Amino acid sequence: MTTNEEATAIKNIITRAVEQNPQNSEILKAFEPIIIMQRHLAAQSSSKSLDYSLIDKEKLRAGVPVSRQIKLFLPEDSLKEIAILMATAVKEGMPQLTENIDMISGLIQEDKLKPADYFKAFMDDNKAADDWGKNLKTSPSNASFLMSLVSRVALEQRAKEITAALGAFDWEKGCCPICGSFPSIALIEEEGGKRFLHCSSCGQDWRFTRVSCPYCEKEELKGMDYFYIENKTQESAFVCDKCKKYLVTIYRAGKVFARDMDISAISLIHMDIIMQGKGYEPMTACVWNVLS
């Protein structure tokens, strides 16, 4: 597909999502240029390839994700270029952030703010990432919003290269085999009933059993609890009463329409609002589901 065809495909998916959940049209439209730019950049190969032969399939089988076997971010990665391009997409979708994003983008351009340092801090210690850019008079929340969008692009490039290099492998955990994050959304195929989990940190999808909670792995042989909204049978939220987490879930009959799992997740933010209102927490924080 050309860049234009890719962009049109994403716009069509967003148009259908808006038709199904018109109440979320504003946020879906705000994310449109961001997702178009992310998919476009993630389709390019990473600037520096890793030695994927270091990944051990036996460790994967035992539940050790790739992120705990090799370093997924390198200081040489072209994170600066990705950050500057993502900043333009954020301004297009969220013009109210223009002033702040311009300031952050300017600092990155001048190397006063280094995305690579953010990721280094993030890998070493989450708290350090909070301090990143603290002395530069930027809005820390906008800077980390931008960095999480950049992180997705870099991790998706890696995830694609890793899965191509590895071929088939066994993985039975509820967290992502590549980056170790918990899923943002699940998809259940109506025919056959298989459940697939999706990671919004790196874009990876993997199959997971229907009878246990992806977060705490509690097994429930009688069937798990799902919350539905009246008249909406294609959308639900899986809930676990042991760990008090939820996972938005969609059902798919056939494969008629192209899907984008992140767009599906954003189109279900009304579920996030309801479930968080009931005292449950999402399995993972995404840029769209952190409500408080």
Ligand SMILES: [Zn+2]
């Ligand atoms: Zn992942």
Ligand SMILES: [Zn+2]
């Ligand atoms: Zn659980």
